[in-house]
Amino acid sequence: MKAPILFCVLGILAAAYCQSHDLAVGQATYGDVVIYKANECKYGFPFIVRSSIIEYPEPGLTNFAYIRAIYIKDNDRDGSGGYPTISAGGVGQRFVKIKLKSQRGNGFNFTVTIYGRY
Numbered sequence: 877m878k879a880p881i882l883f884c885v886l887g888i889l890a891a892a893y894c895q896s897h898d899l900a901v902g903q904a905t906y907g908d909v910v911i912y913k914a915n916e917c918k919y920g921f922p923f924i925v926r927s928s929i930i931e932y933p934e935p936g937l938t939n940f941a942y943i944r945a946i947y948i949k950d951n952d953r954d955g956s957g958g959y960p961t962i963s964a965g966g967v968g969q970r971f972v973k974i975k976l977k978s979q980r981g982n983g984f985n986f987t988v989t990i991y992g993r994y
């Protein structure tokens with residue numbers, strides 16, 4: 877009785893492990909525009925965790941658009957890429973701080989797209 881559940885959980889874990897780590901929050905609809913788009917990538921070094929912080933707007937600048945959606949696409953389709961998290965701000969606000977963190981020994985390659993509405 878327990879075995880099928882275990883295999884199912886293992887299957888889900890395996891599937892999650894072998895995939896890219898995209899992050900999508902919010903929903904861009906008609907009238908929303910791309911207010912930020914950038915590729916952020918870092919090469920991996922053995923035993924090292926690489927990380928980046930992306931801030932929108934850049935410190936010292938002002939953004940007048942409300943953020944509607946944030947799409948972070950992991951370009952490493954084999955699951956070796958990093959993990960994105962939103963550490964401050966986000967959808968419904970006018971700023972966001974995104975943390976990108978690699979797996980130990982690996983790099984990452986993300987495309988960050990932010991949609992907003994004025």
Ligand SMILES: *[C@@H]1O[C@H](CO)[C@@H](O)[C@H](O)[C@H]1NC(C)=O
Pocket residue numbers: 917951985986
């Ligand atoms: C990152 O991914 C993009 C999209 O797949 C690709 O065009 C680019 O060459 C990659 N950058 C590196 C350094 O691998």
